[in-house]
Amino acid sequence: MENKKFTKNDNGFICESCGFEVKPLGYSSRNHCPKCLCSKHVDIMPGDRQNTCGGIMDPIRTEPDAKKGFIIIHKCRNCGEIKRNRSAHEAKEQPDDIKKLIKLTAGTI
Numbered sequence: 001m002e003n004k005k006f007t008k009n010d011n012g013f014i015c016e017s018c019g020f021e022v023k024p025l026g027y028s029s030r031n032h033c034p035k036c037l038c039s040k041h042v043d044i045m046p047g048d049r050q051n052t053c054g055g056i057m058d059p060i061r062t063e064p065d066a067k068k069g070f071i072i073i074h075k076c077r078n079c080g081e082i083k084r085n086r087s088a089h090e091a092k093e094q095p096d097d098i099k100k101l102i103k104l105t106a107g108t109i
Contacts, residue, residue: 009047016040017056023094031085032059032072034094037101039085041076053079062087062104070101 010024017038024030029047032039039057044050055078062070070087089096103109 005045009049013040017058025088025091026093028086028088030088032057032074032088032096034088034091034096037072037096037104039072039074039083041078041081041083043083053081055079057083059100059104059109061107062101064105070096070105072096072101072104 009029010026012021012023014021015033015036015038018033018036020033020035022030022033031043037059041053041055041057042049042051053076055076057074057076059072060075061073063073065071068086069089072085072087074083074085087096087101089098089101100109
């Protein structure tokens with residue numbers, strides 16, 4: 001049986017790092033805070049919410065991508081796992097903080 005690589009799970013949440021109220025993205029799974037760019041280590045495969053770690057994942061850098069805009073690289077405070085997540089800097093509601101994305105790309109944060 002083949003496992004899906006992506007499960008749409010687009011729920012709002014309160015960011016556990018900064019307390020910001022994050023609304024659903026509307027077209028994909030919202031998995032990080034648009035204000036501080038932190039995420040929570042809850043997925044094994046994108047959107048599955050099967051990881052029991054639950055640690056805060058800090059943005060450590062971003063990489064520009066010609067097709068996807070920015071890819072945010074997160075590192076978990078608990079277990080140290082590193083994950084790549086597509087940014088939502090072009091979202092109509094609550095877009096990712098573009099200034100933070102650029103600073104992470106330039107290595108100035």
